[in-house]
């Protein structure tokens with residue numbers, strides 16, 4: 275079973291969230307006093323926003339932390355009414371005795387329309403007695419000012435190179451990898467301070483070799499990669515089987531790829547694709563299975579069709 279490193283190496287304590295020292299020390303003060311206002315986390319992807327929210331919950335609630343934090347993603351939930359109902363259900367029960375509130379983490383809050391944000395603001399007020407919201411967004415300017423003024427705002431920065439480099443080295447050590455400095459250079463340049471992306475590149479490279487150098491990393495993030503792979507995977511996941519099949523056929527001809535090449539490309543690029551982490555793990559398993567079938571000599575087109583169908587199944591879950 276493949277384990278996604280961004281989950282395996284998700285910080286468990288605030289002190290493990292690196293490169294955001296000012297933020298971490300302010301959050302630690304909230305934990306210490308067991309009191310906090312609503313929070314707004316702003317910043318790019320992969321810099322520790324979700325990790326910080328989870329770490330707060332772990333530190334505040336201890337063993338039962340999972341019962342006391344509700345994680346929602348504004349762009350997944352079907353509208354503000356769904357969010358409101360989930361909040362209502364969740365807020366019905368009390369948190370642990372020492373902490374007078376439960377936490378609602380709403381990711382991608384900036385995906386909500388202005389109207390939905392107004393409704394969210396009312397929800398935040400209705401439940402202010404026993405809940406605290408942590409909203410996360412890329413740009414705080416996309417959040418309406420009545421919400422901003424009800425939150426303490428925290429601006430997360432892309433991780434600086436020494437910080438990202440130390441985190442990558444720690445993971446490499448735990449995974450038994452040799453990680454060269456020139457590999458870190460190229461991983462950092464590609465990920466631009468997005469630690470999720472950096473860890474994904476490292477994990478993808480490690481599936482090829484334990485010797486992580488500039489060359490092996492480059493082979494994973496190769497810029498010569500056919501651009502069609504992402505659209506094939508996305509169409510298949512969305513159940514657009516015909517589109518996926520057509521793009522795949524064309525890509526094979528255009529780039530002179532075999533079925534096996536295609537599967538390898540999907541496997542390598544999957545880590546960098548904008549696909550849910552849990553789905554990624556399943557897709558990787560499926561790729562492994564079909565790679566095996568092709569190596570064994572099964573008919574390439576039959577197998578690729580069936581691979582896309584499996585992807586559609588995973589996408590519909």
Ligand SMILES: Nc1ncnc2c1ncn2[C@@H]1O[C@H](COP(=O)(O)OP(=O)(O)O)[C@@H](O)[C@H]1O
Pocket residue numbers: 279280281283284285290291292293294318319320321322323324325326433441469470473
């Ligand atoms: N500041 C950080 N310190 C340590 N690890 C980090 C940090 N930021 C991101 N990561 C790594 O990247 C993964 C994704 O980070 P996450 O907090 O989910 O990012 P986002 O800011 O998009 O919510 C984490 O599980 C962790 O492995």
Ligand SMILES: [Mg+2]
Pocket residue numbers: 323324325381410
């Ligand atoms: Mg996040």
